[in-house]
Amino acid sequence: MNKPIAIIGGGLAGLTLGIGLRRRNVPVTIWEAGQYPRRRVCGEFVSGRGLDVLRRLGLLEEFVGAGAIPARSAKIFFGTARSPLWPLEPPALCLSRFSMDHLLAERFRYQGGDLREKTRWEGDVTGEGVVQANGRRAQTVENGWRWFGLKIHARGVQLEADLEMHGSGQGYLGLCRLPGGEVNVCGLFRGRPGTVGSPVKDLLRGAPGTPLHRRLASAVFEEASYCSVAGLGLQPQRAIEQGGCRLGDALTMIPPVTGNGMSMAFEAAEIALDPIAAYARGEIAWTAACAATARACDTAFRMRLFWARWLQATMFSPVLRGKLGAVVLNSRWLWQLVFTRTR
Ligand SMILES: Cc1cc2nc3c(=O)[nH]c(=O)nc-3n(C[C@H](O)[C@H](O)[C@H](O)COP(=O)(O)OP(=O)(O)OC[C@H]3O[C@@H](n4cnc5c(N)ncnc54)[C@H](O)[C@@H]3O)c2cc1C
Numbered sequence: 415m416n417k418p419i420a421i422i423g424g425g426l427a428g429l430t431l432g433i434g435l436r437r438r439n440v441p442v443t444i445w446e447a448g449q450y451p452r453r454r455v456c457g458e459f460v461s462g463r464g465l466d467v468l469r470r471l472g473l474l475e476e477f478v479g480a481g482a483i484p485a486r487s488a489k490i491f492f493g494t495a496r497s498p499l500w501p502l503e504p505p506a507l508c509l510s511r512f513s514m515d516h517l518l519a520e521r522f523r524y525q526g527g528d529l530r531e532k533t534r535w536e537g538d539v540t541g542e543g544v545v546q547a548n549g550r551r552a553q554t555v556e557n558g559w560r561w562f563g564l565k566i567h568a569r570g571v572q573l574e575a576d577l578e579m580h581g582s583g584q585g586y587l588g589l590c591r592l593p594g595g596e597v598n599v600c601g602l603f604r605g606r607p608g609t610v611g612s613p614v615k616d617l618l619r620g621a622p623g624t625p626l627h628r629r630l631a632s633a634v635f636e637e638a639s640y641c642s643v644a645g646l647g648l649q650p651q652r653a654i655e656q657g658g659c660r661l662g663d664a665l666t667m668i669p670p671v672t673g674n675g676m677s678m679a680f681e682a683a684e685i686a687l688d689p690i691a692a693y694a695r696g697e698i699a700w701t702a703a704c705a706a707t708a709r710a711c712d713t714a715f716r717m718r719l720f721w722a723r724w725l726q727a728t729m730f731s732p733v734l735r736g737k738l739g740a741v742v743l744n745s746r747w748l749w750q751l752v753f754t755r756t757r
Contacts, residue, residue: 427662464677
């Protein structure tokens with residue numbers, strides 16, 4: 415008889431780990447504070463090795479069955495500068511979190527997992543057999559900035575690429591196609607504590623005169639899909655320096671500009687599978703399972719986090735909005751370097 419595992423958080427990392435463990439007959443309970451389906455602030459653009467994890471777990475076909483759309487090209491806009499159409503190789507996959515989290519929750523239950531919605535874990539997060547997949551750690555201010563995310567779905571938007579990235583001094587937005595003719599408009603922004611900026615929803619439309627503003631001029635926004643999140647902490651964290659078993663954003667957040675956070679959640683869940691299953695079978699101690707998971711996550715994510723931090727800083731650099739911006743955005747070499755190193 416396998417030992418039971420409790421997972422705090424039924425987001426992507428928690429549900430993926432839960433599904434993988436159920437396939438190995440490990441008893442799993444997931445504690446989820448919210449309920450499904452639900453909206454999340456997310457670019458809804460899955461890119462990176464996490465797609466292979468989904469394939470190995472037999473989940474990729476389910477994503478495609480739910481209407482997930484491949485994204486094969488990208489274009490970047492900064493001020494008046496714009497990049498050519500860059501290929502996304504390998505392609506990314508776009509699906510709303512409304513569908514994605516619900517699909518994974520259903521799959522977990524189908525495989526015999528115990529999913530407790532609207533139930534917050536209040537126990538010891540570092541206890542034996544307890545996995546922390548409870549998402550980002552709230553951080554009000556980081557290096558003098560408050561980071562916040564916004565997202566809304568829109569109709570009637572014609573894109574020039576499967577993924578458009580629009581940068582401004584205040585933040586950046588990603589636009590990608592979703593099933594059913596919708597486009598996801600999602601951005602990360604920053605502000606100084608105590609300062610009053612533009613009304614937050616205006617940030618999603620872009621400043622008048624910008625390509626983003628023109629792109630969304632005739633958009634019909636779906637108010638029910640609007641959501642926001644604040645208190646984001648984007649400093650990379652090392653797993654080995656933290657207690658217990660942490661996966662996904664609970665371990666570390668990668669800057670959203672990479673479109674790789676969901677992939678890292680899927681990858682971390684797969685990394686944790688073998689050590690946690692070995693613990694469940696009584697072959698290794700819980701501390702050994704946590705340490706093995708932490709070491710492997712650090713190895714897998716270290717360089718990616720390094721490059722992502724550099725890219726995030728560049729996105730807010732005045733260089734990109736000046737004349738040099740056009741040179742940077744037109745460099746195929748730079749595009750390929752950044753794309754491959756951040757996933
Ligand atoms: C603006 C923005 C844009 C992004 N765009 C992209 C993108 O385009 N592509 C990409 O790959 N990634 C993107 N990301 C990152 C991506 O959304 C996250 O990396 C991903 O959701 C992490 O998954 P997770 O399972 O770790 O956490 P989550 O999906 O946040 O799940 C954590 C779960 O834990 C639950 N929980 C928390 N505390 C408790 C508790 N005590 N008890 C029970 N349940 C609890 C929460 O309710 C939640 O459901 C973006 C992030 C932001 C902020």
